[in-house]
Amino acid sequence: MKIMKKFNYILLVVISMMLHSCGEDAMKVLDTSDEVPQPLKHAQVERLPGEIKLSYSIPAEGNILYVEAEVDMGEKGVQKVRSSYYQNSLSLVGFGDTLSYPIKLYTVGRNQKKSEAYALTAKPGLPAIWNVFSSLEVNEDFGGIKLSYENQSLANVAIMIYKKGMNGDWQPTQNFYTSQAAGEFALRGLQPELTMFGFAIKDRWGNQTNIIEKELTPLYEERVPADGFKAMFANLPTEAPGWAGGTTLSNLWSGIFVGTTNSRAWYRTDEKATMPQHFTFDLGKTAKLSRLVYFQRGAFDRPDLLYSGGSVRRFEVWGSTNPDPGGSYNGWTLLSTCELVKPSGLPTGNNSTEDVDAAKAGHEFSFAIDNPDVRFIRIRVLETYGKTTYMWMSELEFYGQLK
Numbered sequence: 001m002k003i004m005k006k007f008n009y010i011l012l013v014v015i016s017m018m019l020h021s022c023g024e025d026a027m028k029v030l031d032t033s034d035e036v037p038q039p040l041k042h043a044q045v046e047r048l049p050g051e052i053k054l055s056y057s058i059p060a061e062g063n064i065l066y067v068e069a070e071v072d073m074g075e076k077g078v079q080k081v082r083s084s085y086y087q088n089s090l091s092l093v094g095f096g097d098t099l100s101y102p103i104k105l106y107t108v109g110r111n112q113k114k115s116e117a118y119a120l121t122a123k124p125g126l127p128a129i130w131n132v133f134s135s136l137e138v139n140e141d142f143g144g145i146k147l148s149y150e151n152q153s154l155a156n157v158a159i160m161i162y163k164k165g166m167n168g169d170w171q172p173t174q175n176f177y178t179s180q181a182a183g184e185f186a187l188r189g190l191q192p193e194l195t196m197f198g199f200a201i202k203d204r205w206g207n208q209t210n211i212i213e214k215e216l217t218p219l220y221e222e223r224v225p226a227d228g229f230k231a232m233f234a235n236l237p238t239e240a241p242g243w244a245g246g247t248t249l250s251n252l253w254s255g256i257f258v259g260t261t262n263s264r265a266w267y268r269t270d271e272k273a274t275m276p277q278h279f280t281f282d283l284g285k286t287a288k289l290s291r292l293v294y295f296q297r298g299a300f301d302r303p304d305l306l307y308s309g310g311s312v313r314r315f316e317v318w319g320s321t322n323p324d325p326g327g328s329y330n331g332w333t334l335l336s337t338c339e340l341v342k343p344s345g346l347p348t349g350n351n352s353t354e355d356v357d358a359a360k361a362g363h364e365f366s367f368a369i370d371n372p373d374v375r376f377i378r379i380r381v382l383e384t385y386g387k388t389t390y391m392w393m394s395e396l397e398f399y400g401q402l403k
Contacts, residue, residue, distance in 0.1 A: 037062035037107040039115040049153045050096065050127035050203070054105065055089040063110045070104045076205075082108075095124035096207030128155030129201040133209045136199060141366070142290030143221030143399065144188040145197065147176070154179050155203060161187055162198035162211065170198050170211060180343070186364065190218040221290050224398040226253035228284020232376065238327035240277035240381070243268040243390065249279055252396045258301040266297040268310060268392040269381075275389060278380040280323070286375040289335065289400040291366045292317060296340075297392045299359040306351055306359050307342045307385050310392035314339045314382040317365070319374030333372055338365040348385060362397070373403055 038059035046053040052071075058064055069081045071092050083090035092103070101124070104117040128151065135150035136159070147159065156179045162170040176185040195218070198211040231249040233239050242248065251267040259265035269277060294312070298305030305311065317335045324330040340363050344352040377398070381391045 033063075033111050034113070035062060035109065035111065036113045037064045037109040037115045039107060040067070040105050040118040043105055043118065043120060045120070045122045047123060047125035048091075049125045049131065049155065050093060050129075050205075050207070052092045052095070052101070052103070052122045052124050053089060054092070054103070054122075056105070057088065058085060059107065062107070064107045065110045065112075066108050068106045068108055068114075070106075071101050073101065092124075094205035094207070096127055096129075096203075096205070098123050098126055127203065127207055128153045129157055129203050129207055129209050132157055132159070133201045133212070136201070136212075138197070138199060138214055138216070140216045140219055141186060142219045142401075144186055144190040144218045145216055146184060146186045146366070147199070148182075148184045149178075150182045151178065152181060154181060158202045159185065160200045160202060162200070164196040164198065164213075186366075192218050192220040219290070220401060221399050222402065224283055224285060224287055224289075224400060224402065226255065226397075228282075229253045230282050230284065232280045232282050232323075233327050236327040238278075240269040240273040240279050240391075243270045249281060252281075252393055255395070257295060257299060257394055266392055266394045268297075269390045271388075271390050273389055273391075275384075276380055276382050277391070278318075278378050280327075280376065280378045283375055283377060283398065286321060286373050286403040287398070287400040288369075288373050288403070289319065289367045289371065289398055290369075291364055291399050292336075292338075293362040293364050293395075293397040293399070294338075294340070294393065295362045295395040295397075296359050297394045299356075299362075299394060303351055303356050303359075304349075305392075307340075307355065308348045309384065309386040310388050310390050311385045312340065312381055312383075312391050312393060313385045316380040316382065317367075318378040318380060319372070320376045320378070321372075321374060323376050323378075329378075332378060333374070335367050335371050335374070336365055362395075367400075 038061050040056050044055040064085050066085055067083050067090060069090055069092060071079050073079055079092060081090050081092055100121045103120050103122055106117055107115040132149050132151050137148045139146050159176045161173045163173055165171045174187055194215060196213060196215050198213050200209050200211045202208040246261045247267050249267055251264045254264040256263060256265045296306050296311050316337050318332045319335045320332045322331045343354045343358050346352060384391050
């Protein structure tokens with residue numbers, strides 16, 4: 001038995017040495033000749049946002065393995081990019097301007113010999129940060145300021161917001177990160193006082209625009225206290241029936257975000273409901289509403305439920321000060337039509353970090369400033385992510401100016 005164990009051990013060692021030897025051979029240069037590969041004869045330049053794309057034809061002669069580009073980017077140093085023999089282009093990225101840059105292209109053989117350099121100068125296209133910067137629109141909003149932007153190249157950028165300090169220095173407040181083609185952001189929690197704000201755009205290579213200044217006064221806003229909310233018309237056939245398995249409408253303003261059926265963390269309508277469907281409640285106070293924040297079920301404990309099943313995708317918000325006691329839409333005003341857009345655009349069941357973070361922050365929907373004052377709210381659900389006949393929500397928060 002001992003002899004057999006010893007034999008197995010020796011066999012294992014021999015096999016390991018053979019595998020290691022094979023690995024070393026695989027790492028060796030396959031071509032040991034001194035032949036220098038032929039250089040490139042021409043390269044076509046395509047200017048893209050913050051990028052130079054070079055296209056070329058690889059010489060048929062020689063045992064070429066890849067093409068290498070070198071560009072001197074000044075303070076950023078020399079950038080080197082390699083592209084396989086099977087490709088006929090490569091891209092140099094990370095430029096923060098549209099200056100001319102010296103570039104050298106080499107073919108490299110399987111023997112690691114470099115060809116003579118093919119030299120050229122080229123200019124990148126206008127970096128995406130400047131396109132986003134020029135599209136930026138900033139306006140006063142309830143409780144803060146609202147920003148909108150366009151990002152046609154879908155670049156990963158940060159929109160940075162500053163406030164001018166007492167000493168005239170710029171103090172960072174918040175950065176918004178995006179790669180979407182267009183969008184809106186809001187900075188909230190600000191006092192209604194005249195403030196000098198600064199805005200700049202930065203990309204992942206550290207390129208940054210200058211800071212543009214704008215003096216703004218945020219509009220006064222406060223949260224409508226949820227302790228005055230109460231359900232209405234619950235027994236009318238016009239209202240969507242609640243889920244037979246439990247949950248009540250008041251769960252939508254419980255302040256609880258985590259838990260199962262009996263935790264008051266979410267509200268669900270029944271499968272017997274049809275689309276569209278609505279439910280109605282009293283805010284307890286009359287207000288000029290500025291915005292609504294909607295939290296999906298599962299944002300903090302069940303990410304698998306986000307953007308799926310009964311999660312509301314499209315809905316309307318109606319308001320009134322004198323609703324019809326019979327449950328009709330007489331006396332109601334449409335305040336906003338809303339759509340919850342999944343940030344990543346990924347299919348159902350696949351949620352990115354950005355998707356989950358957006359759900360945790362709450363999905364914000366603004367109301368027009370010229371909407372009438374309201375006290376009673378009706379949520380009319382048009383569609384869920386799962387195309388279901390029922391819907392579920394975790395929490396609804398309302399903000400505005402109380403009357």
